[in-house]
Amino acid sequence: MSLDLKYTYTEKKDTRSGFGDGFLEAGRKNPKVVGLCADLIGSLKMGDFQKEFPDRFFQTGIAEANMIGLAAGMALGGKIPFAGTFANFATGRVYDQIRQSVAYSNKNVKICASHAGLTLGEDGATHQILEDLGMMRMLPHMTVINPCDYNQTKAATLAIAEYEGPVYLRFGRPSWPVFTPANQKFEIGKAWKMIDGKDVTIFATGHLVWEAVVAEAMLREEGIHAEVINIHTIKPLDTEAILESVKKTGCAVSAEEHQLNGGLGDSIAQTLIRHNPAPLEYVGVNDSFGESGTPTQLLEKYGLNAENIVKAAKRALARK
Amino acid sequence: MKKQSLPELQKICSQLRRDVLRMVHAVQSGHPGAPLGCAEYFVALYFDQLHHNSNFQMNGKGEDLFFLSNGHLSAGWYSVLARSGYFPVAELKTFRKLNSRLQGHPATHEHLPGIRIASGSLGQGLSVALGIAQTKKLDKDSSLVHVLMGDGELQEGQVWEAAMYAAHYGMDNVIATVDYNGQQIDGPTVKIMDLKNLKAKWEAFGWEVIETKEGNDLASVIAGLEKAKSLTGKGKPILNLLYTEMGYGVDFMVGTHKWHGSPPNDEQLALALGQLEETIGDY
Numbered sequence: 079m080s081l082d083l084k085y086t087y088t089e090k091k092d093t094r095s096g097f098g099d100g101f102l103e104a105g106r107k108n109p110k111v112v113g114l115c116a117d118l119i120g121s122l123k124m125g126d127f128q129k130e131f132p133d134r135f136f137q138t139g140i141a142e143a144n145m146i147g148l149a150a151g152m153a154l155g156g157k158i159p160f161a162g163t164f165a166n167f168a169t170g171r172v173y174d175q176i177r178q179s180v181a182y183s184n185k186n187v188k189i190c191a192s193h194a195g196l197t198l199g200e201d202g203a204t205h206q207i208l209e210d211l212g213m214m215r216m217l218p219h220m221t222v223i224n225p226c227d228y229n230q231t232k233a234a235t236l237a238i239a240e241y242e243g244p245v246y247l248r249f250g251r252p253s254w255p256v257f258t259p260a261n262q263k264f265e266i267g268k269a270w271k272m273i274d275g276k277d278v279t280i281f282a283t284g285h286l287v288w289e290a291v292v293a294e295a296m297l298r299e300e301g302i303h304a305e306v307i308n309i310h311t312i313k314p315l316d317t318e319a320i321l322e323s324v325k326k327t328g329c330a331v332s333a334e335e336h337q338l339n340g341g342l343g344d345s346i347a348q349t350l351i352r353h354n355p356a357p358l359e360y361v362g363v364n365d366s367f368g369e370s371g372t373p374t375q376l377l378e379k380y381g382l383n384a385e386n387i388v389k390a391a392k393r394a395l396a397r398k
Numbered sequence: 399m400k401k402q403s404l405p406e407l408q409k410i411c412s413q414l415r416r417d418v419l420r421m422v423h424a425v426q427s428g429h430p431g432a433p434l435g436c437a438e439y440f441v442a443l444y445f446d447q448l449h450h451n452s453n454f455q456m457n458g459k460g461e462d463l464f465f466l467s468n469g470h471l472s473a474g475w476y477s478v479l480a481r482s483g484y485f486p487v488a489e490l491k492t493f494r495k496l497n498s499r500l501q502g503h504p505a506t507h508e509h510l511p512g513i514r515i516a517s518g519s520l521g522q523g524l525s526v527a528l529g530i531a532q533t534k535k536l537d538k539d540s541s542l543v544h545v546l547m548g549d550g551e552l553q554e555g556q557v558w559e560a561a562m563y564a565a566h567y568g569m570d571n572v573i574a575t576v577d578y579n580g581q582q583i584d585g586p587t588v589k590i591m592d593l594k595n596l597k598a599k600w601e602a603f604g605w606e607v608i609e610t611k612e613g614n615d616l617a618s619v620i621a622g623l624e625k626a627k628s629l630t631g632k633g634k635p636i637l638n639l640l641y642t643e644m645g646y647g648v649d650f651m652v653g654t655h656k657w658h659g660s661p662p663n664d665e666q667l668a669l670a671l672g673q674l675e676e677t678i679g680d681y
Binding site: 085092112133134136138139141143144145146147148149150151152153154155157159174175177178182183184302 | 455458459465517518522524529532555556559560566567
């Protein structure tokens with residue numbers, strides 16, 4: 079049985095490649111764009127930029143704290159630094175450096191974080207950060223973006239180069255469906271309603287937007303019409319779009335590759351509780367670390383795939 | 399700014415020390431010890447060494463820059479910034495008070511001229527200084543970047559990440575000075591976490607190291623900074639080990655960690671001010 083999906087794809091690509099290609103294009107557009115990386119140039123797909131602009135690229139070695147400080151100094155001098163490493167090392171390891179030298183000092187640094195979440199896969203829990211969105215969205219001045227596929231990540235990368243201020247851009251490792259348009263316009267802070275519905279809203283971010291698209295088709299087969307909203311920007315959150323949708327549907331599901339604590343679900347809950355306390359069900363990791371496995375196996379085991387979104391939607395509907 | 403004579407600069411040092419003590423006394427909080435020990439350095443830098451623009455520009459293009467990595471020396475830095483014309487001297491009386499631009503530790507969000515990055519959480523200033531120094535190299539801007547760190551601060555790992563980077567990239571437009579007073583908040587560095595041979599450490603990391611043995615003698619401090627400047631542009635970052643005494647200038651504060659983070663009371667302030675001549679006018 080094949081699902082009647084509202085979005086389809088012809089190829090799978092990793093979101094980190096969307097970042098790498100967007101970064102190169104941003105570098106071509108604006109000579110102020112510079113790059114830094116802490117010994118993960120290949121993994122972050124920053125090699126093409128380094129090759130084309132060797133003078134504007136700085137290998138920092140395995141020294142993330144210094145990299146963040148360097149980036150802050152470069153921003154101060156008028157450059158637009160993109161500092162890349164794994165999401166784990168781009169957040170928790172350097173939280174204080176980001177807090178003082180970037181966020182509090184309001185420097186135009188782009189923190190580019192790859193290999194986020196469970197879909198990092200076999201490397202296991204040491205590298206599968208599930209707390210980064212929460213840490214970053216707590217910081218004043220910080221913009222937090224988690225795009226869903228190659229095309230959206232590339233567009234987001236180009237957009238943040240033109241935005242003045244600290245940004246946390248989160249992307250990942252696995253090969254993933256490319257289901258959003260090439261050369262799309264990316265509007266920071268503007269949620270994207272991908273599928274209209276009337277019964278329940280699914281707010282999804284990152285890789286789980288695809289799972290939400292699949293879940294919508296599964297729910298539709300059972301006569302449930304879900305609205306799917308792509309929350310690529312977690313901060314600033316598009317509260318207007320959230321409230322407008324939930325006013326119509328009356329209940330919601332949040333879906334993210336992150337801890338339930340502190341992430342997208344909590345952001346939406348904060349909005350709903352203040353303005354429209356409708357039922358909200360969370361899809362995310364429930365206060366646990368990950369483990370080794372394939373991305374698909376991990377999403378299934380930790381309850382983050384389309385089937386789990388369907389179940390959550392039904393729970394939300396039952397509470398209406 | 400026209401250069402002033404040594405006696406004139408010495409008068410500013412005395413005034414800076416008075417400012418620091420009166421500022422921390424007024425709010426009964428802050429860190430008097432280290433800025434007392436760094437008065438000569440601050441004055442030498444701002445009144446003799448730095449080629450800086452009179453109109454403050456955040457991006458620091460075309461001018462020498464200074465970063466205070468050990469942000470708790472804020473009282474001394476604010477004093478020298480005000481005394482060298484960055485903002486009105488009268489504003490020193492707002493130090494650490496509500497709605498002030500003179501935050502307990504330096505901050506940028508209130509737009510105090512002279513401050514380019516927040517500091518206070520230790521170990522971050524050298525990295526930031528290297529970042530903008532790298533930008534200067536990219537932009538063919540030949541001005542210099544100074545940064546001050548505490549000796550206790552060198553216990554932070556990030557400093558050594560930055561030290562490695564600076565040598566690897568030949569950051570010869572950076573002069574890092576270490577306030578080598580041998581004291582930190584819990585006691586002498588030799589007891590808390592011995593720094594051992596700092597000169598050898600920095601040399602091993604690939605830096606050109608100079609020692610300024612008389613860090614509380616203005617002429618020596620200027621000579622040290624001149625020597626440091628003469629070594630720039632030769633492919634290596636410069637480290638200036640500045641031997642100072644914490645609390646210098648007040649006989650009962652000198653040479654101990656006890657005044658690292660403690661303000662004087664009324665009686666102690668009066669005693670201390672009695673040892674420091676009011677030269678160019680209290681704020």
